[in-house]
Amino acid sequence: MNTDDDFKAQTLKAITDQQNLNKQFLSRQLAFEAMMTAMLHRTQPEALAGLLDEYEQAVDRLATQLPPKFQQPQYWQTWSAEIEALLKLHRTEPK
Secondary structure, eight states, X not given: OOHHHHHHHHHHHHHXXXXXXXXXXXXXXXXXXXXXXXXXXXXXXXXXXXXXXHHHHHHHHHHTTSOGGGOOHHHHHHHHHHHHHHHHHHHHSOO
């Protein structure tokens, strides 16, 4: 193989490796979200408000470790919205 062929082969391998890593990450993310949703729905209603507060504080603290250009709050805010929806559901359920 000449240098151009080597470069092409290395580039294709790097792209394939990155695609495989992305697939693994997305699959793990899907499993994590499914588990978190299941756990939230099993959380006692009286614990949800405290959980929401702790979650938001932790996200605020950890977000400072990301450069601003990488911060995408619309993704971490979905969990706040999920917890808030559960709180609202429990408030409207007949007792």
